[in-house]
Amino acid sequence: MEKQGTGLRNNLKFIVDQNVGKLAKWLRIMGYDSTFFNGSNDSHMVAIALKEGRIILTKDTQIMKRRVITSGRLKAIFIETDEPEQQMRQLIKSLNLDCWFRPFALCLECNQPLVERSKEEVKDLVPPYVFQTQNQYMECPACHRIYWRGTHWRAMTRRLEQLVECSKL
Numbered sequence: 001m002e003k004q005g006t007g008l009r010n011n012l013k014f015i016v017d018q019n020v021g022k023l024a025k026w027l028r029i030m031g032y033d034s035t036f037f038n039g040s041n042d043s044h045m046v047a048i049a050l051k052e053g054r055i056i057l058t059k060d061t062q063i064m065k066r067r068v069i070t071s072g073r074l075k076a077i078f079i080e081t082d083e084p085e086q087q088m089r090q091l092i093k094s095l096n097l098d099c100w101f102r103p104f105a106l107c108l109e110c111n112q113p114l115v116e117r118s119k120e121e122v123k124d125l126v127p128p129y130v131f132q133t134q135n136q137y138m139e140c141p142a143c144h145r146i147y148w149r150g151t152h153w154r155a156m157t158r159r160l161e162q163l164v165e166c167s168k169l
């Protein structure tokens with residue numbers, strides 16, 4: 001009986017309203033598929049959420065009053081604070097998210113699944129000191145950013161762990 005409910009938790013996908021837009025990047029760091037919605041038409045956001053099975057994250061009380069949400073047909077989470085780290089804490093606690101769900105799975109900018117690249121393939125694409133010290137690389141097929149487990153990434157994941165004390169793994 002280990003990790004009960006993991007299957008359900010793993011299936012979570014999100015659509016992030018622009019009023020809580022910073023959440024998208026944090027969720028992608030953890031590996032949760034998170035679309036950023038930058039339109040102004042709430043009905044459009046609701047339609048995408050229904051079609052793609054995404055949970056809406058928002059600070060908009062009007063959206064929370066919609067029948068599709070109050071009836072439970074579509075899940076939405078009302079984010080209570082303006083402060084991104086507090087927002088993340090609320091979200092991780094309320095949905096029991098896993099900080100180490102799928103590290104390095106998604107592009108932080110465009111939410112695309114990353115593709116593994118060999119060290120030789122990225123030789124001319126990363127700074128020399130990175131090439132010397134890192135052996136694992138991932139590339140975004142959409143924007144072609146190269147990712148590695150450098151200091152910036154480590155600092156962000158450590159911050160996440162501190163936020164929610166989810167370093168149990």
Ligand SMILES: [Zn+2]
Nearest residue numbers: 107110140143
């Ligand atoms: Zn990308």
